[in-house]
Amino acid sequence: MKKKILLGLSGSVACSKAELFVKQNSEKYEFKLLSTYSGLNYLSEQFIKSNTIYSDWSELTGSPHIELARWADEIIIYPASANLISKISFGIADDLLTSTLLMFSKPIYICPAMHEEMYMNSQIQSNVLNLSKNHYIVGPRHGNLDIGDKGLGRLIEPDELLRILNKLNGKIIVTSGPTYEEIDDVKVITNKSSGKQGRALAVELSARGYEIVYIHAASIDPIPGLNNVSFHSSNDLKNKILENIKSTEAIFMTAAVSDFTVNKSSGKISRSNGNISIEFEPNEDIIATIKSSHPEIKCIAFSAQVNDELSFNKINSKKVDYLVINNILKNKFGSDTNKVSIIDQQHLIFESEELDKNEISRDILNTLEY
Ligand SMILES: Cc1cc2nc3c(=O)[nH]c(=O)nc-3n(C[C@H](O)[C@H](O)[C@H](O)COP(=O)(O)O)c2cc1C
Numbered sequence: 136m137k138k139k140i141l142l143g144l145s146g147s148v149a150c151s152k153a154e155l156f157v158k159q160n161s162e163k164y165e166f167k168l169l170s171t172y173s174g175l176n177y178l179s180e181q182f183i184k185s186n187t188i189y190s191d192w193s194e195l196t197g198s199p200h201i202e203l204a205r206w207a208d209e210i211i212i213y214p215a216s217a218n219l220i221s222k223i224s225f226g227i228a229d230d231l232l233t234s235t236l237l238m239f240s241k242p243i244y245i246c247p248a249m250h251e252e253m254y255m256n257s258q259i260q261s262n263v264l265n266l267s268k269n270h271y272i273v274g275p276r277h278g279n280l281d282i283g284d285k286g287l288g289r290l291i292e293p294d295e296l297l298r299i300l301n302k303l304n305g306k307i308i309v310t311s312g313p314t315y316e317e318i319d320d321v322k323v324i325t326n327k328s329s330g331k332q333g334r335a336l337a338v339e340l341s342a343r344g345y346e347i348v349y350i351h352a353a354s355i356d357p358i359p360g361l362n363n364v365s366f367h368s369s370n371d372l373k374n375k376i377l378e379n380i381k382s383t384e385a386i387f388m389t390a391a392v393s394d395f396t397v398n399k400s401s402g403k404i405s406r407s408n409g410n411i412s413i414e415f416e417p418n419e420d421i422i423a424t425i426k427s428s429h430p431e432i433k434c435i436a437f438s439a440q441v442n443d444e445l446s447f448n449k450i451n452s453k454k455v456d457y458l459v460i461n462n463i464l465k466n467k468f469g470s471d472t473n474k475v476s477i478i479d480q481q482h483l484i485f486e487s488e489e490l491d492k493n494e495i496s497r498d499i500l501n502t503l504e505y
Contacts, residue, residue, distance in 0.1 A: 137165040141207035143232050144188075145216040146173030148281050149248040149290035153213050154182045156293040169203060169232050171219060192231055200231055204238035209300070214248030214290045217259050223270075224262035246296065247275045251286030263359035272360025273299055276342035277335065277493035287493070291342050298344035306383050307345045307505075308376060309337040310390035312352025314369040318413060319400045326391050327468035330355040332437070333389030335496040337361060340387075343505060348379045352390065369393050373421045380425070385433035385505070388422040388455075423453040435503065439463045445478050457484075459499060465489075477502055 144153050157166055169189045170178070178188070189199065204210075212219065219233070223245070228234040236243065245266060253259060254275060263272055273296070278289035291299075298304055311333025315323040330352060337349045337358055349361045350372065357363035364379060366372040369392045376386065395415035404411060426434040434455040438446055443462050450458040460476045466489065473495045477485040485502040487495055 137163065139167070139206055139208045140164045141167050141169055141203055141210045141235070143210060143212040143215075143219075143236070143243075144168065144170040144174035144178065145212065145214060145219040145232075146171060146177060147214040147216050147248045147290070148177055149214040150174060150177035151179070152290055152293055154179060156213065156296060157182075157186070159293055160297065167203060167206065169235060171216075171230060171232050173216070173218075189231060195231075200228075200234035200238050203231075203235045207239065209241075209244065210236065210239050211244040211246065211296070211300075213244070213246045213296060215245045217247075217249050217253045217256070220245065220247060220259060220266065221262050224265045242270045244271045244273055244296075244299070246273045246291055247288070248290035249275070249288045250280055250284065251288045254288040260359055264357070267360040271299075273344075274342045277338060277496075285491075287338065295342055295344055304344040305346065305385075306348065307340055308348045308350060308379060308383050308386045309333055309340065310350045310366075310372060310376065310386070310388050311337065312355040313391045314352070314372055314393045315354075315367050316369065316393050316395070316397050317399045318397050319402060319404045321403045324393060324395070324397060326393065328352075328391030328439075329469040330389075331469070331471065332473060332492050332495065333387070334358060335492045336387050336389060336499065339493065339496040339500055340505060343500065345384075345505070348383075350375050350379065350390070366390075369396065369418055369421060373419070373424070376421070376425060380429060380432070383429075383432055385435065386422070386425065387435045387437075389437050391439060392421055393418055420453060422455055426453065426455050433457075435459060435499075437461070439468075443476070445476060445483055447478065447480070450478055450480055454480075457503060475499065 144150055222233050228237050274291035275288045276291055277287045280286055312330030313326045313328040315325045317323055337347050341347045347361045349358050350364045353365040353367055364375050366375050396418045422434050422436045435457045436455045438458055438460045441464050458478050461473055466473045472489055473492050474489040475487050487498050
């Protein structure tokens with residue numbers, strides 16, 4: 136029997152992708168279409184003519200919100216506007232679609248589509264984060280937006296949605312941001328990593344249908360919709376990876392781990408002590424340790440270097456699968472752009488242009504076939 140999908144549509148130019156999704160998958164799924172009033176403005180005349188699209192209560196009899204919710208195996212909101220996301224987050228039921236959603240007791244798939252500024256608006260971020268506790272937030276991805284802009288907010292593509300529904304893709308850990316090694320209860324040593332490249336990779340992998348555990352420095356923002364785990368020190372980072380490692384297919388070790396650890400003093404070392412010496416000890420190579428104990432997991436290490444050397448010695452000592460190298464003298468920490476080389480244990484396999492970190496993520500994932 137075909138799976139019954141109730142496809143929710145809302146007021147976004149990206150509704151054309153929903154048309155495509157329905158056309159491409161009508162053999163595979165039984166669809167019912169339910170649009171907000173505004174969503175109808177973004178569907179083609181041809182699509183409206185050739186499909187039944189529920190929207191207005193007055194055209195229906197009985198209690199369609201109950202019937203539609205009970206009919207559906209899955210509900211997918213594709214595309215989900217900022218307005219609809221907020222209404223769902225607050226439990227508002229002022230039209231047929233939102234009333235039907237309140238009648239449905241399973242998690243729903245919510246695929247945001249909007250301009251980056253709208254998506255990054257603090258209220259929308261908070262609503263998406265809230266919804267992610269009970270529902271699947273899928274995307275948005277980085278890419279082309281309305282009026283020729285580019286950014287984070289693009290609706291995932293129909294083939295990506297299909298992969299997600301078929302749960303074809305596995306679990307991946309992405310680590311991101313700097314570690315903090317405590318000198319005493321007040322002071323730390325850290326580094327200038329912004330976490331932007333790791334964030335971009337996590338967003339892109341999630342849009343491609345992978346289940347992401349985003350292990351990020353406590354000082355940088357989580358990503359709404361993903362399984363977010365925060366860390367402080369490098370030891371904490373290692374423990375968080377190990378706690379989440381079960382069934383992991385790959386680890387993208389984008390976090391900038393301190394090269395050294397410090398023997399922590401308790402309290403606060405006072406200036407009145409005069410000159411002090413702090414002893415640094417070389418840190419464990421976390422990704423090398425993890426690869427040696429979990430050889431089945433694909434490990435992708437990142438090397439921030441002050442030159443363009445293809446560090447085959449490094450990848451061979453770590454024994455990881457791939458090393459992504461960037462030169463931080465050319466693309467400084469915190470910059471929105473990056474330029475990377477990817478090596479395996481023998482060869483240079485990819486060299487990028489200098490590009491936006493979101494585009495670099497796409498290049499890395501295409502090269503490594505994710
Ligand atoms: C041309 C155009 C494109 C729009 N695209 C989007 C969009 O992609 N995402 C979004 O959240 N709002 C978009 N809006 C604004 C929504 O349509 C508007 O907030 C509307 O009230 C949403 O209603 P709904 O959530 O009930 O569908 C767009 C508006 C216009 C005029």
